[in-house]
Amino acid sequence: MFEWEGRVDSEDGNEGLRWHQKVNEIEAGDETALASSVTLVGFESDLGVAFNKGRVGAAAGPNAIRHALANLPWHWPSSSLADLGNITAQDNVAQAQTQYADAISYALKQNDGLVIGMGGGHEIAWGSYQGLFKAKSPNVRIGIINFDAHFDLRKPSPNSSSGTPFRQVYEHCQLHDTPFHYTCLGVSKAANTPALFNFANASNTRYLTDVALNDESLCMQRIDDLLSPMLKDIDALYVTICLDAFQAAQAPGVSAPSALGISPTLVINTLHFLAQQQSTYGYQWRLCDVAEMNPNYDIDSRTAKLAARLIFEAVDAISSHT
Secondary structure, X not given: OOOOOOOOOHHHHHHHOEHHHHEEEOOOOOHHHHHOOEEEEEEEOOHHHHHOOOOOOHHHHHHHHHHHHHOOEOOOOOOOEEEEEEEEOOOOHHHHHHHHHHHHHHHHHXXXXXXXXXXXXXXXXXXXXXXXXXXXXXXXXXXXXXXXXXXXXXXXXXXXXXXXXXHHHXXXXXXXXXXXXXXXXXXXXXXXXXXXXXXXXXXXXXXXEOOHHHOOOOHHHHHHHHHHHHHOOOOEEEEEEEHHHEEOOOOOOOOOOEOOOEOHHHHXXXXXXXXXXXXXXXXXXXXXXXXXXXXXHOOOOHHHHHHHHHHHHHHHHHHHHO
């Protein structure tokens, strides 16, 4: 297990607590998980990144994010925090995704709080989706929002990878005769081939490009207009954040750095919007993950700190709006 440690402000009592002081390290099957408002699950894998011809190193991502989370202040006194540890991919991506999916499903079934995955390559997304599908009834309508420069709709050929998870979700939806509700925010035209755009259009993938989302005066209205038709048609929401969605100066520690990227503030505002819209549309948002954290290329822990801040904001959004 990761050794959580950090600053202690004992003079402030319970109002001075930080994440490392709140966390309970548990194993799947431990009944203490029942009390957890927030549950962390790590996915130590960069095999999918290697298959996708990206820069390896993301397997060390979950613990780098934990280091950045440890000293953050804990603002939710009535909430608790559990850490289920890491699922490690040795040499088989699919096997690790299944093990990770089981951990996600277990955490979702044990409580009504937010479950947060930490990667690792974006192959985490196929595991996250499977975990959510297993935890819900077969008829649940799942919506996915992906902040990413890439569609990740590649066809496995032959291996699945960090570039294939949402193609796998699409094929799963086809197999189970369920709607494919997938939105990608921050797509770079310079990072996706015409074949990927054609498949996105053929599969009714919703998306906005990084250029469209860099217009601050219009971006939130564009997001509202794009997402609202999907949000009213789903029962459960899964949000995944690929750190390559951000400009390389803000997130250098990723598998594939972005030249343009989108704003962290935009993502934070959208997270709060999604938490707030639960009461309007009736869906539940209980699963989120952060992918492509690669400490090998990070500078001053910028990327890890950004990942930690996004997790912090997801918890704050859910705590504030539910």
